Amino acid sequence: MLIERPKGGIVVVFHRDGSLHFDGLVCYRMASFPTGAIRVADDDEDMGVDKTIRLEWRKICRALGRREEASPGHLFFSSPNTMVAFTQHATTLRELTANKVGITVVGGGHSGYCLWPNVVSVDMSAFQKIYILAAGEEGEESDFNSKPLVVVEAGCKTGDIVRETMAAGVIVPLGARPSPTAAVRPENGDALLWAMKGAGTNFGIVVSVTFKAYAAPTYLIRNWVVPLDDNADAQAKLSDFDELVATEVPRNGSADAYLYWDTGRLRLGMTMFESSVTGLSLETPIPTHTLMSIILGPEQSSKIVDGVGLFETEMYVSGMHGGHGGGKTSSFKRCIFLKGIGTSNVARILVSAVETRPLALCYLYLLQGGGVVGDVAGDATAFGCRDWDFACVVTSVWPRDQDGIETARAAVEWVYRVAGDLLPLSNGAYGADLGPDPRDAALAAKAFGPNRPRLARLKRNLDPHNVLPYACPLLNPPVEQKLIILITGESCVGKVYCADIWVSVFTSKGLRIRVVSISDVAKREYATAIGADLDRLLRDRAYKEQHRPALTTFFQSQVRQRPQLPEEHFLNVLYEAVDADVLLITGMRDEAPVSTLSHLVPDSRLLEGYRDGGDGKNDSKDSDNSRPNPAVLNYCPTLIFENDTSGSQAAKTFAQHYLLPFLHKDLRKLAYMVRVVPDFSRPGIEFRHVLNISQQPGGLALCASLLRTHFLGDWAKVDAVACCEAGGFVYAPALAALVGVPLVLIREAGKLPPPTVSIIKRPSHISSGTSSDSKERRIEMDRGLVHKGASVVVVDDVFATGRTLLAVLRLLGEAGVDAKDVGVMAVAEFPVHRGRELLRQRGFGAVNIQSLLVYGGA
Structure with missing residues (x-):
């Protein structure tokens, strides 16, 4: 139907969330509405069916539905929906980019968000090889020949990596604790590498990774599990653990906590890890072990393991609820970064979360960062959340045979609710779990700390067609300016x-x-x-x-x-x-x-x-x-x-x-006249052709009118309009004529007859990017054209670094015009260059600077 007619048409399918198969067709766009619900009256008025059937039907509905205090007398049923759009290109993969069809990448335990029906997925499981290169094997001139290297393809599982490297007596940094410190951005590192370290699948598909290997350590594991009486008891023990134990753990160890419900009681589980390449003993006392024993009593278990056994010692795998490692359950997680888990505000939310869990197997895992996470600067990689003590992994678990039904949906909703309660008290969220689900938007907003603006710009530059749209949303700015x-x-x-x-x-x-x-x-x-x-x-x-x-x-x-x-x-x-x-x-x-x-x-x-x-x-x-x-x-x-x-x-x-x-809509109209030119005046620059406004029908008149009406001063008190060549010469004359004020022309030295007033001017942002001659020049204006104490409005096409305006203000000062009597009107401003701050630092903070349009980028 789409291929024959109508040409360029779109078919949109609305469907209840769940299994939806189109025999391999690739969707053009997909939107999910996971929180949809249906509300029905909870009464006995339906007389259209047999009485016995009515009674049984009511029992089923009331058992499956939920009630909400805000709507008494009604039952609510989850009704998540999906909207899928198809075009005539739904059967071809070669035209993904040309037709703006996105793909996703599936591979690893954090890629569950990638699984979307009718969306093309690149499955990395075929890339399963691991190569171990002995020290020096990669070449004598390598900077890394003092350590062995491990090349890991993207489809390898963590257990496979650990087993292969342990067999060679080495280990690689996988982020599990304790382990070697992960790599940081090298000096002058590429922007793509920076982005991949924290926001990976937004920017590319990793086929393999090369790790520097280290000697394999052994691990000493100690476990405690204690029942908690109430909220106060939970807060006290969490506070003691946080302040007395976790802060004292040596850098070769870590201390994690688990909050869960088992056999009718709230329980707190704690695990201490210690690593060493020289050997460990169960009898070796350490101060933190003694403190834990004072707070929680004798340890429940302890053992020494290698890297393979380390993952099997996680309490949620082997101890909690009889062990979650059997493979017969499904789970859903979101991770929030916290400081101070023992404070009343945080502890109250943690305890309440476990008490209101929808299923018995739900739990909270508090993974210690130990301060080591802050050893890497926040802007060294895209992962910008570095100031936290614990990563709180909110986890819901349910039997796998209940996937897709109300049980699983309630478990997922619980995770989002708890994460949302913790978010205002947090120092960030973990982006690797997040995807296009609309409920992830609030978490994604805090996933990269101060690095988000840079990531958004890189996403636009490195993936302009949004071929990878299903990773953690970077929340690109809306089309309309905020x-x-x-x-x-x-x-x-x-x-x-x-x-x-x-x-x-x-x-x-x-x-x-x-x-x-x-x-x-x-x-x-x-x-x-x-x-x-x-x-x-x-x-x-x-x-x-x-x-x-x-x-x-x-x-x-x-x-x-x-x-x-x-x-x-x-x-x-x-x-x-x-x-x-x-x-x-x-x-x-x-x-x-x-x-x-x-x-x-x-x-x-x-x-x-x-x-x-x-x-x-x-x-x-x-x-x-x-x-x-x-x-x-x-x-x-x-x-x-x-x-x-x-x-x-x-x-x-x-x-x-x-x-x-x-x-006002006229500002949007003006913005549409600014042509965007990529890779001008040098590669990577998205040039805004502001002067193009004057070349559009009615553009110059519209711009002059907006400059006049947006000026916050009183035109009747303005003595002159000043402008500096060349951009200012286009817009200032039209404005000066419109308001009936004399024009002051500022030109390069030697272009005006004497007598003049002149001053040195550094090249502007635009000039320095387009001219091979970036030497300082002098600018000048006619002497006596403005009198001492005059009120002057300076007009220019672009305000970026502020260097041109700085020279103009100094020139006007030489002519006797005080900075407080100067106003500035620019057609377009580029705040990223911090021109306002330059002027303030140079003593011109009292100058009122206005602009009609604002643009990001260079």
């Missing part, structure tokens, strides 16, 4: 109240909007670290004020240890609101936040709305008294909202006049 507004100001001036009013304005325009407090991120970390009540920190003003000094000290201490922490908090807030069109952020206390943070969100419009003056509304969520008055700020906020009247009308009017214009 508007991010930082609401700052002095204490008790109504910032949160103001945000609530602005929400109503944006909502009335059909926009998705979120309001978040960036200080909540610090409060969560503080609560986790010291055991404070997080709910009261967020909602109880008196309780928050009681903890404020300690909270401030804690945050400052964290920043000293991790200078990038404020940026991490900012990115965490953004990831949690990834679906919003407009994001309002309160609680921001950074100086000049647009200058310092805009490069982190180069694809979004970042504004600062400084709230000045009181309207009688008490801001119950903000009481910091450290913010200065706008009159003494050493930088220029994007917008300043001054209001000393009561009521909400002033705030509404402000939003309508100054905030909504950033989302």
Whole structure:
């Protein structure tokens, strides 16, 4: 049907989730709705069938359905659905790229998310060979000839690798503890290699990996299992384990914990591992072993094993629930990274999770990172989550003969619920388990820490056709720009109240909007670290004020240890609101936040709305008294909202006049006129042809009109419009003519007759990339064209590094124009180059810089 007619048509199939076979056809697109549900009234009114049948049918329905407090009198039944689309290319694999058909890769224990019906899968199980090269065998000139090498093909199982290497008396870094440290990015390493280490199947198909091998150690394993009486007992033992034992484990060992239910009681299992290449003895005492015995009593079992036996000693394989290693069960997992598992907030969620498990075999596995995970810098590989103590693996297990029915679905839902409860208190999530399931989106937002923006850009560059779409979603920015507004100001001036009013304005325009407090991120970390009540920190003003000094000290201490922490908090807030069109952020206390943070969100419009003056509304969520008055700020906020009247009308009017214009359709129309040219002016650059606007019908007039209406100052008070060749010469004259203001031309030295004022100018971002002559030049303007104290608006086509604008501002200064009297209007801004921060550091932070369009990339 698709091949004959209609040409280019699409067939879309909607189907209940489950077995769906199309005899090898390849789908064009697939969407899953795993949380779908059907609701029916729970009554006895159906009179259309026999009474006996009705009674039995009700029994079955009430046994299989579930009830929810929000909808009394109704039964709910899971009804997951799948939507699959096919085109005429469904029968060919050669045209996958040309027709935008994605594939997935299946191989290994973490690839369960890859199994999607009617999606082409590359099965790596055929690549099963292992090669062991003795030291020096690879060549005398190799940098690695001091160690043997092991080449492992992608289809090999962990057990096979361990057995083969152990037979040769060596071991390789597989990430299981304890093991040798995994490789880090070499100096000047390739971006693809960087991305593969943490986000692998998003970027390619690995056929084999070469490991440096090390001498094979032996392992001493000790196990404890204790019953827990209640939540308090669980918190106490988890806290003792975390603070007294786990922190003291030597670097050649680790300590893991298991929380599970067995024989009618909540139980805590703990395992200590110690490794050595020189031999171990069961009689050798170690301090942590003594501490464990004091806390938990005598160990339940202990043994010495080699690398093959190590995996069989995992408590969930051999001890818990009689052992899960028999192969007759299915499982589902998600992993959350935690610090401070013994704090009340975390312990409460962990215990509640086990108590509310849907099946007897569900459990929590707390795998220790031991601080070693932080030995590698967060940006050394794509795996950017390095600041955690335990990886909490939330695991549901069910009999394999119950796959695909309500039992399995309930088990999966439990995992997502527990992971979602832990996520706000976490330091990240493990990306290898995550896939295109919509429930993975929130976890994926915290899977790579601060590396996510770079990964998203690499994904667009290295996989432009999205041939590998089924790995952990990197949440590429939406087509429409996000508007991010930082609401700052002095204490008790109504910032949160103001945000609530602005929400109503944006909502009335059909926009998705979120309001978040960036200080909540610090409060969560503080609560986790010291055991404070997080709910009261967020909602109880008196309780928050009681903890404020300690909270401030804690945050400052964290920043000293991790200078990038404020940026991490900012990115965490953004990831949690990834679906919003407009994001309002309160609680921001950074100086000049647009200058310092805009490069982190180069694809979004970042504004600062400084709230000045009181309207009688008490801001119950903000009481910091450290913010200065706008009159003494050493930088220029994007917008300043001054209001000393009561009521909400002033705030509404402000939003309508100054905030909504950033989302006006004419800006989108202007953006469509900017042509994208790949690999210009050098390979890897996605060039935005901003000057192309003037070559489009009506483009120049539209641009001049938008420059006029978006200017935040008063055109009646502007004395001149200045521009520097060459891009500024295109747009400034049209604007100057439109507003009736004289034009000041700034040119290279020697192109204007004397007398002139001149200054040295470094090459701009564009010039340095296209010209072989990157020497410093002088720019000049006619002397006496602007008078001392004049108000000047500088217009340019592009604002990137800020070097051109810096020279222009210095030139105007030489002519007697003060920086506070200068405004800047750019057609397009590229925040990744941090031009705003350059100007602020050079003393021009008071200059108000505006741009119509914002672009990521170079």
